[in-house]
Amino acid sequence: MSAAMLFINGEVVTVDSEFSVREAVAIEENKIIAVGTNEEILAQGSEGSTIINLEGRSILPGFIDAHAHLELYGTNKLGVNGKEAGSIKELLVKLKEKVKTTPAGEWIRGWGYNQNHYEEGRHLTRWDLDQVSTDHPIIVVRTCGHISCVNSKALELAGIDPQAEDPNGGKYVRENGEMTGLLMESAHMNMFLFANYSKEEVQQGLALASEDYLEKGITSVHDAGGYGPDHIRFLQEAVSARRIKQRIYALYGSLHDSPGMVAKGLESGIRTGLGDDWMKIGPAKVFIDGSSSGPTAKTREPYTNNPDDSGILYLNKQQLNESLGKAHKDGWQITAHAIGDEAVEMMIEAIRTALEVEPRQDHRHRIEHSGITPPDLLQRMKDLEVIPIPNPAFIYEFGDGYIRDYGGRVNSIFPLRSFSEYGVPFAIGSDSPITSVDPIHGIYTAVTRRSNSGNIIGAGQRITVQEAIKAYTWNGAYASFEEHVKGSIEPGKLADLVILNGSILTCELDRLRELKVECTILDGEIEYAAKKEGVT
Ligand SMILES: [Zn+2]
Known part of the structure; x- marks a missing residue:
């Protein structure tokens, strides 16, 4: 058998179940065909094969951003x-x-x-x-x-x-x-x-967003929605015209009237999973509360610097349970934007209620952001098998404000270490354009929890580079029911890969952000190669 591309002498971060690190990997057409030692992989070659010497640099599964807004990122650029x-x-x-x-x-x-x-x-x-x-x-x-x-x-x-x-x-x-x-x-x-952008402007924006995300090594995006009811169709158009290059898992909701949008989705008869490897319908998504930095997140206790304010709710419990309860009953994966601990608790309760009415195995219901998540909620998430989608890059951007607004609660904001300890599988999202879309930056913030002024926010919640990589790859695939086709470097999986300009596993933590993506491979094709020292 002839292998189209052989990558040797690398730090192959496989993200398999043992998190094993190998020397080499071979891909052919759009699939990974072998992983192993240099000798094993070179033996896969024939005359037509391309051999790429990685000289110790990392090759990882393509990054999966589990929560980003392509349309907003792209139109912002306009x-x-x-x-x-x-x-x-x-x-x-x-x-x-x-x-x-x-x-x-x-x-x-x-x-x-x-x-x-x-x-x-x-x-x-x-x-x-x-x-x-x-x-x-x-x-x-x-x-x-x-x-x-x-x-x-x-x-x-x-x-x-x-x-x-x-x-x-x-x-x-x-x-x-x-x-x-x-x-x-x-x-x-x-x-x-x-004030929304025209259809043409949205398409232009989506193409710009896709290009920037590719430069950062992102091969799959869980798109968290836009403002209008046409958003999903805009995505579909952009994916089929290849203006969007990434694989899309489209959260089904809207930043405007999310329960109304979910109701329409249910009426149409579709459900989570419809689509193919390029674009799939994701979970039904509603908005529960505001933002962490406004601050408008709905918290159990008032904000530390303002005893009269504890945030904004978009929905009450009954509306939430009704909207997502129906979606669950119809077979959808469900999720909600929840930042404050009161909002996170409301979503946990909504999932518990939905499962009580209609039990289902392997539902993979999610909570977008899961901002303030104290220990009592962690256990309930674990018991219900809920997947949180945290955004550690928020800590870099807004961390100093968190100390002012939430005081000691910063130890429970995006509590990645606790998620790990409780065995709650979390997938990281950038929430781009709210923060930088760069997964290397996301990994840096997850392992250091440094704000942009250099403060460490909730030191006990730092995780390892390995855990952060897993949250950006395999866990993202798991959160979209796709871990059998992507999220790790294993034979038979899609050839979505990213090559860095150094070794991510041996790099000093403070220098992580100096790592750059050298090459992004999607479906076996080189879709992005850094100009100065491209590997092609
Ligand atoms: Zn978002």
């Missing part, structure tokens, strides 16, 4: 990047630049501002944005994706008058009875849907 500004003043200058090339009446969009990182130390207001333009509607989304600020023109176009009542699960922030333009949670989601 707007103004507020993360690159250090102050409101600077952001306004960037927005004014965009006005120059945008016809009056069309949307100006920005994203990524964070009042905690801006010089002024306060949220944006519509009066700030009115200085940019009163002829264009303007929306700037906060870095968390749960809050935005709009100008007066946007409020006017959306028909939100000064007396408007707050929507369910959201808030129009007011000062002295006047709207400031700041929109919280569902108020933001409604506005964002109203």
Whole structure:
């Protein structure tokens, strides 16, 4: 038999059940055909084979990002990047630049501002944005994706008058009875849907996102949704046109009216698992609470620095149990966005109730984020076989704010060490564009729990590099019922692989982030190769 590509002299991180590390691997067409010593793999070769000498560098299963938003990441790239500004003043200058090339009446969009990182130390207001333009509607989304600020023109176009009542699960922030333009949670989601990008822009965005994710070694994405009801169709179009190169597991929900979207999915008669190796329908997903950094997450105890606030709920228990209970009964995998401990507990209870009514083996129900998860909840997750999808990169981005908002509870935020000890299989998601999509960065944050200022947030929850790699590969495959076809380097599995520019297992922890992806192989094809020292 002739092997198309033989990788030898490598650090082959197989992520098999023993986490064994081998020297070499062979792939042919779109499958892995052999793993072993250099001699064993070279014996697979024939005249037509390509031999690639890895010189000690790591080759891993392609990374699986278990929670990311391709559409949001991609369309953000079309707007103004507020993360690159250090102050409101600077952001306004960037927005004014965009006005120059945008016809009056069309949307100006920005994203990524964070009042905690801006010089002024306060949220944006519509009066700030009115200085940019009163002829264009303007929306700037906060870095968390749960809050935005709009100008007066946007409020006017959306028909939100000064007396408007707050929507369910959201808030129009007011000062002295006047709207400031700041929109919280569902108020933001409604506005964002109203301001949404065109179909063409979404397709353009998806292609940009896919390319960036490939550069980071990501070969599968659990897509966590967009704003509109057309999102799944947009994904499907982009996958079949190969604008999206990765394999997609599409969470079925919406950032806007998630129970409504789930109900439509149930009506249509489809269920989790429909599709093929390139795109599958994932779990039914609803939103329970807000974000960790707003903070708007629903917590059992009030925020440490504000005894009057314990976050926002999108749904009450009854609505949650009804929406996801039906989905479970219809055979769907179910999941929910839950960040605060009260929200996480609500989801655990929803899963328990659903299973009580309709017992099912191997359901693999998930909890997206599973932010604050104290010990009493861990045991219940273990008993119910729930899969959490944590985002350790949040700790880097927002960790210092967590100390202010949650105090000692930081020891239970994304508690990866505890998940491991309780035997709860967790799959890591970046929640890109909320944080960097780079899995190497994700692994770094999981093993160091360092914030961007260098503080260690909840030191007891650090895990090993091996555990973090598993959470980015095999566990991701498990969370989508696909561990038999991907997630490890074993004969018969899909040839989705990533090659780094060094050894991830012997690299000093503090230097992990210097590792780069050299090559991403998807379905046996080299889809990305770093320019300077590509392996081809
Ligand atoms: Zn998300």
